[in-house]
Amino acid sequence: MMITMGFLGDTVQLGFEGSGIVRRVGCSVEHVRVGDKVAVLYDGLFSTRIVVPARLCHTVPEGMSLEDAAGNSVVFATAIYCLITVGNLQKDQSVLIHSACGGVGLAAIQVCRMIGAKMYTTVGTSEKVRHLTDVMKIPAERIFDSRSTSFLQGILTETNGRGVDLVLNSLSGELLHASWKCVARFGKMVEIGKRDFLGHGKLDMDVFLNHRSFCSVDLRMLAFASPIVLRGLVNQFGEYFKQGKLTPIRPVTVFDACDIVKAFRHMQSGQHMGKIVVRMPDDPESLPITKIHDTTPVFRSDASYLLIGGLGGLGRAISTWMVEKGARHFIFLSRSGAESPHAQAFIDDLESHNIVSATVVTGDVANNGDVQRALSAAKYPISGVLQMSMVLKDQVFTKMTFEEWTAALMPKVQGTWNLHYELQSTPLDFFVLFSSITGIMGFGSQANYAAANTFLDSFVKYRHSKQLPASVLDIGFMGDIGYAAEQSPQTLKVVTTMHGQILEEKHLLQALEISILSQFPHPSSQIIMGMGTVDSVTDPLVPEGRFSRWRNATVSVKATTVPRSHELRSLLDEIQLNPKLLDEQSTLDKITVELGKVVAAHLAFEEDMSKEELANIAIDSLMGIEIRSWFRRNAAIDISLVEISNAGTVGGLAAVAIKTLRKKHLDAEDGLSLDVLPSSAEPDDLANCLEDMKLGSDLRPLPGPIPDWCSESEGRIFMTGATGFLGAFFLMDLLALPHVHSVTCLVRTTDPESGKRRIEKTLARYRLPLDGLGKVTVVPGNISYPNLGMSKEDFDHHAQTTSVVFHLAAYVNYTLPYSAHREVNITGLLNVLEFVNAGRLKALNYWSSISACGTSAHFSGVTIPENERAVLDRKFFELHVGYTRSKLVAESIMWNAIANGFPISIYRPGIVTGHSGTGVDKPEDLLSRLMTNCIQLGAFPTPPEQRNHIVPVDYVCAAIVHISQSPANHGQAFNVVLPDQAETLTMAHTFEILSACCSTPLRAVSSAEWLQLFRERGKQGMKAATPMLQERLADSLIWWDTTVGMATYETANLRRALVDSPGILNVKPMSKLLRTYFGHWEGIAVDTNGTV
Secondary structure: OOOOOOOOOOHHHOOOEEEEEOOOOOOOOOOOOOOOEEEEEOOOOOOOOOOOOHHHEEEOOOOOOHHHHHHHHHHHHHHHHHHHHHOOOOOOOEEEEOOOOEHHHHHHHHHHHHHOOEEEEEEOOHHHHHHHHHOOOOOHHHEEEOOOOHHHHHHHHHOOOOOEEEEEEOOOOHHHHHHHOOEEEEEEEEEOOOHHHHOOOOOOOHHHHHOOEEEEOOHHHHHHHOHHHHHHHHHHHHHHHHOOOOOOOOOEEEEEHHHHHHHHHHHHOOOOOEEEEEEOOOOHHHOOOOOOOOOOOOOOOOOEEEEEOOOOHHHHHHHHHHHHOOOOEEEEEEOOOOOOHHHHHHHHHHHOOOOOEEEEEEOOOOOHHHHHHHHHOOOOOEEEEEEOOOOOOOOOHHHOOHHHHHHHHHHHOHHHHHHHHHHOOOOOOEEEEEEEOHHHHOOOOOHHHHHHHHHHHHHHHHHHHOOOOOEEEEEOEEOOOOHHHHHOHHHHHHHHHOOEOEEOHHHHHHHHHHHHOOOOOOHHHEEEOOOOEOOOOOOOOOOOHHHOOOOOOOOOHHHHOOOOOHHHHHHHHHHHHOHHHHHOHHHHHHHHHHHHHHHHHHOOOOOOOOHHHHHOOEOOHHHHHHHHHHHHHHHOOOOOHHHHHHHOEHHHHHHHHHHHHHHHHHHHHHOOOOOOOOOOOOOOHHHHHHHHOOOOOOOOOOOOOOOOOOOOOOOEEEEEOOOOHHHHHHHHHHHOOOOOOEEEEEEOOOOHHHHHHHHHHHHHHOOOOOOOHHHEEEEEOOOOOHHHHOOHHHHHHHHHHOOEEEEOOOOOOOOOOHHHHHHHHHHHHHHHHHHHOOOOOOEEEEEOOHHHHOHHHHHHOOEEOOOOOOOOOHHHHHHOOHHHHHHHHHHHHHHHHHHOOOOEEEEEEOEEEOOOOOOOOOOOOHHHHHHHHHHHHOEEEOOOOOEEOEEEHHHHHHHHHHHHOOHHHOOOEEEEOOOOHHHOEEHHHHHHHHHHHOOOOOEEEOHHHHHHHHHHHOOHHHHHHOHHHHHHHHHOOOOOOOOOOOOEEOOHHHHHHOOOOHHHHOOOOHHHHHHHHHHHHHHHHHHHHOOO
16 A cells, blocks of 8 residues: 555555466476465565576465455465564563554454463554454454554553553554553554654664663565575465464455455455455456557656647646646746736646646747747756647648748647757657647638648657657547537537547547657558548548548447436536526436445446445545546536535535536626636525624534643644645744744655645745745645645544644635635635634634625725624625635634633734736736736826725734734634725825836826726737636626725724834835835736737
């Protein structure tokens, strides 16, 4: 399991213990013969046949099955070596066996019983406790919890404070240290785990003073370094077996090799007992081979790969596949860059793998200067190129203009020449050109595009003549990804009518892998995909002489389409005819059931699960890509891996699917632009919000004092959101405090090292120093999951040792509904509250937002108080976006908890902007995008009479750090805005200052006129990235064309809490702040447009 999780080794090592029948032997082999049943200890035994050294083969004892031989040799050899050889365990001595229901644990119980030793055990579930008491006959008082340190006190109590003579340990972290303390004087601890070794863990040295010993055992290392010793252990087990002193462990769960996914899922669940055995078939041909190369890396981790285009449907699928195949460093050269929400979401999705870096260079491959810029951005030597550029300018040839002709040719012709010239001296592994079958068979109105693709086919031969690598893919019609699927579904209908073959993502990836491996003259250097038909017709798709020798390889429909259930197919067809079905509960139920069946099958769950059981299945990260492909194939929608991960359960994901289908069908029905996301209003949002606002009312705080986190004995901070813009600056302020001993950061990652790198990357992005990170500990987790995504033992440990909690993490998307924010912003908050109230009660510092104050207050022009919960005004509910609804509900939950006695402080920052000194900000923020667009367009929309409540990030962080240090501020809310509200500027004054900074003053235009300019002249990528701005301006809602009221914020609590820190209250005037920020906004505008 450590190998499959990537902690050590390589997947080629999978399968270290096995059994089989000898087929051939070397001439010098004497102890085994052809036909013998043997147990084998060797790397890579997940095979139907394998050649192994004879010294690692051991004859299976008479009467033992191959399944038992495969599952018992290692566990008993380990138990015998640890307890007898290393531990020298004697009769009446005592032993603590951790994870006693695992394979080694169950074997160790038998060995201890054979010796006559007294046993104490730990397990993690009540089912395993029952197995030990009912089957293994271990007294209940000698069974303890393996998932918390409580076993230490239990052992000391049972042994009258002495401890045990030997600990057989496989636990890690704090549990290892607790196990070390269980060792009696003159005792031994034998370590068979790996985590603490790999993590450079430390051991308390004072425990050695009483003649205690610590030993490490690695049976694999022993097998290769001292095979004679290993053979002796296996023979010893065989003798004990013959004498009846040891018997094969039970239970043993056997999976056939074709169900290997279920076997790993079963192991991953952590609920299994004994051993899991995979049985190979008698006929190797019966094994599916659709993933024949899955275990072989195709790409190098120490190289960069240049993708031209690559941010569309094809490119996104290919890049994700490349990561799975070993690629780690990408450069994308794209005309539109990463400004669109889809592109930026994909880059974030890609880099969420933590070990992946992606650089997007905005430019045109037909411009050699842009190609050179892309090449210079490589962090590692470029090893491969995928030329995927494409421009379509369809027109009947007789009417085609020269501009239309060249527009389609330039990226493929001149662009490919540019790549060739710049990289002809670079040793490349591959140079793959993405062409089209239009270059082979032609296609109406695409003479220019066909000519460009024909050039690519010929260019491969040219590079081969220069002894340079090259290959080309002539791609047909893609049904689930790519241009036709996303932009021209009507084309697919025409092809289907003609019985043409529709390709799927898997076909493209298989062909690409072959193409990458066929870089020099070879039949596969040019692969034509999708020229077949799906029936048995003999006529070619194109009736002309060139195709006289064409023969169709009959392709069944089943080969090109993945079967869907009859109910789901009928439902999707009905939805297309009547999108209003998406509002019915039965539709959600059907999608939940169908999706649940897919997930349940992959997780090896029972087949007869109810709808409720299916809806509650948790989705893990391993399922993401499979589920994404399922939606593409069966529902023709694309849901990102981030959305799948955030959904959490099958039920949550079904809800996301409904919203995506609603966007797809209802938007098209209403004639809305696909660039504008649907309104954040959802039919059930109001009811859900009102119901969720009651949460937290039943929570009761633990009794006892609240830790003073500033005291010398405390100073241990637990923080969420450290990888965000605010979190990065706040983390730096915390680390600067002398009384802070450690900051534990919960990060959505797979391991602490990658989480640390994410924090470092965030700090570097905002030009923050990296020193001081020695105090930081990263804990992988997710606030949306139970126990914050941590193991129970880690959760309990941190809950007990933490002095104070700062909760900054939140999901922010101004275009998605409340339901999309609920998992993180509501469920996540409740999980944080549970953490605060576990172990010992701790103070919680919750980062809210001024948007939580309610929309009606902004319109009324009143002063918005601090210590007053906002009321959800039904009249203004539709003017809330999903994010602001979630913040209002979350703050209501906080007030419920405060009323019950929880020590909580609420902070409501204004519109957080860049650092007041350096000007460094987050370019993706709405205000930054608005100002950048205004500079780019030379105009701004005439603003409403509203105040601009911007606050610099350094002021916000300094204020909250100071306020949080006083217990007197518990139970209070703080509007972290400008302390003197009279110093705020109106939006009109803001644009005046911005205009004065520009070399040419900005024009004031109506919001409608500005929106038109924005649509016509704004950078397409940036427009797509700001759909909320378009929607709000177009609809004249909250943010614009509202002239009533000029709300201000009460700051009495804020000024009182900061009265002893006048330096913090002395905020840089807004006029000077705007001039500081202008340089950054102007730079983005210039970079985006080429001119200001």
